[in-house]
Amino acid sequence: MNETYRTILGLRAIRxxxxxxxxxxxxxxxxxxxxxxxxxxxxxxxAVIIVRDREQIERVAACGNGTGPLLAAPVTLVLxxxxxxxxxxTGRMSQNIMLAADALGMATTCPITLxxxxxxxxxxxxxxxxxxxxxxxxxxxxxxxxxxxxxxxKPIEEITHQNSFGP
Numbered sequence: 001m002n003e004t005y006r007t008i009l010g011l012r013a014i015r016x017x018x019x020x021x022x023x024x025x026x027x028x029x030x031x032x033x034x035x036x037x038x039x040x041x042x043x044x045x046x047a048v049i050i051v052r053d054r055e056q057i058e059r060v061a062a063c064g065n066g067t068g069p070l071l072a073a074p075v076t077l078v079l080x081x082x083x084x085x086x087x088x089x090t091g092r093m094s095q096n097i098m099l100a101a102d103a104l105g106m107a108t109t110c111p112i113t114l115x116x117x118x119x120x121x122x123x124x125x126x127x128x129x130x131x132x133x134x135x136x137x138x139x140x141x142x143x144x145x146x147x148x149x150x151x152x153x154k155p156i157e158e159i160t161h162q163n164s165f166g167p
Contacts, residue, residue, distance in 0.1 A: 017139030
């Protein structure tokens with residue numbers, strides 16, 4: 001099994017971070033990986049807002065439920081979609097961010113939903129029609145950090161179907 005494949009299978013969301021700022025070089029590398037994410041028709045119709053200000057992180061976190069991990073990390077990456085963008089492209093960018101951070105010794109949460117995306121748009125000053133639905137906490141993992149609620153995966157037979165859905 002090659003290293004990339006092992007990394008994909010071993011990636012876990014972490015919710016406990018060290019109390020120290022990210023090195024700019026590490027943050028830049030994660031953003032570069034996000035920038036190189038593929039997108040439909042190569043439109044790249046997204047943006048990333050890097051939030052380090054604690055009060056702004058609190059305002060962003062208030063736009064969703066279960067956003068506590070954003071408060072635990074030194075940086076929140078807010079994923080923004082331009083009008084007409086595909087949400088799948090934002091998901092692809094999320095995965096690149098998560099894999100790059102892991103490869104560089106950092107940790108991320110899974111994408112955290114900002115349920116009140118209209119509020120998030122106002123908090124972040126987005127132009128009309130732009131949407132912010134997800135944020136990712138980013139930092140260096142706390143030495144005792146462990147994934148929460150990790151129970152493995154369903155068997156392949158439960159998630160795959162051949163030629164059509166069902167028997």
